[in-house]
Amino acid sequence: MTKKKEHRYTLEEEIAPHIDPRWSEEFILELRLTGVSGKQIGAALAEADSHCAESGESAEEAFGAPAVYARSLDLPVQSEDRSLSRGPLPTVVKLTGMLMLVWAVSSFVQDQPASIRLGGMLSLVLLAGLVVFTMRSAEAVLRLAVQRTGLVILANVLVVATVVLLSWFLRQELFYVPSVLLMTVGAxxxxxxxxxxxVMLRNRPAASGDLLISPLEGHEAAARRGAALGWAEYAQVFLLPAATGVIVLLLILVG
Structure with missing residues (x-):
């Protein structure tokens, strides 16, 4: 196993060292997608690992396909708040702000009012709808992303192509907005x-409460994973604003 693969399966090998990490990965993924808590997943995986260590069997021999075995456990599922205010709506607000800024910057540099075009508005509606659909159907989307990665990549390419085509061909001007006003509202x-x-991330239950932890692991492992997860989640929050800043800067330099 290469170093890259070893790093990929670090978590699986820590919790279940006697099980093929690829089996563990699929087992974990299946339970995560169905909403089982990290603590319960860790306990179930540790139990399977203990059986394999004692029997000398592989997980495949003892339990069969990981996804099928995971579903057969019928573990309780966590209740989730799927309201728009705690799900896709903040992302839609960010996306709208980004598009407003992009629309306004070029006009601002040229000291002209910003032109709101039909293609741009349709693109915004399309992207916002996709964000809402993706977050409201997260389990199905994630499962598809894992099982049909090529199809998901193709879908993303088609979405980008659709946005570009809408913006290019539907250039009818709907109305004008002062570029400074549009930039201000967008920002x-x-x-x-x-x-x-x-704020949602800060106020939700502590991330460590749903970390993947084996009953045999100590607080140090939980703290280490919690810190890594926290940094990743906060980075995701600021990813779109950072990308917007880069795009705006490029538009200013080009304009």
Missing amino acids: AALVAGTLWEF
Whole structure:
């Protein structure tokens, strides 16, 4: 196993050292997608690992296909808050702010009012709808992403192509907005959406409460994973604003 693969399966090998990490990965993924808590997943995986260590069997021999075995355990599922205010809505606000800024910057540099075009508005509606659909159907989307990665990549390419085509061909001007006003509203929406997500992340139950932890592991392992997960989640919150900043800077330099 290469170093890259070893790093990929670090978590699986820590919790279940006697099980093929690829089996563990699929087992974990199946239970995560169905909403089982990290603590319960860790306990179930540790129990399977203990059986394999004692019997000398592989997980495949003892339990069969990981996804099928995971579903057969019928573990309780966590209740989730799927309301728009705690799910896709902050992302939609950020996305709207980003598009407003992108629309306004070029006009601002040229000291002209920003033109709101039909293609741009349809693109915004399309992207916002996709964000809502993806977050409201997270389990199905994630399962598809894992099982049909090529199809998901193709879908993303088609979405980008659709946005480009809409913006290019549907150039009818709907109305004009002062570029400074549009930039201000866009920046405010981007900041508001980012702060909204940040506050949600800060106020939700501690990430360590749903970490994948084996009953045999100590607090040190939980703290280490919690810190890594926290950094990753906060980075995700600020990813879109950072990308927007880069795009705006490039537009200013080009304009």
